[in-house]
Amino acid sequence: MSISVNKDLCIGCGACAALCPSGFAMNADGKAEAVSQEGLDCAQNASSSCPVQAITAE
Numbered sequence: 001m002s003i004s005v006n007k008d009l010c011i012g013c014g015a016c017a018a019l020c021p022s023g024f025a026m027n028a029d030g031k032a033e034a035v036s037q038e039g040l041d042c043a044q045n046a047s048s049s050c051p052v053q054a055i056t057a058e
């Protein structure tokens with residue numbers, strides 16, 4: 001399993017952290033980061049809601 005955020009693509013909308021707070025958090029730069037490698041369903045839900053396809057969850 002691999003859950004990650006491409007910070008170059010992330011626009012800091014916060015959707016992933018709102019939808020899947022156990023998997024994602026916003027960092028001091030205003031970008032999302034993956035905070036867990038657990039919860040693939042949650043991460044994939046966030047991934048499909050990311051407006052810039054910055055989340056890999058597989």
Ligand code: SF4
Nearest residue numbers: 010011013014016050
């Ligand atoms: S949903 Fe996508 S663009 Fe929005 S904060 Fe998360 S990774 Fe960044």
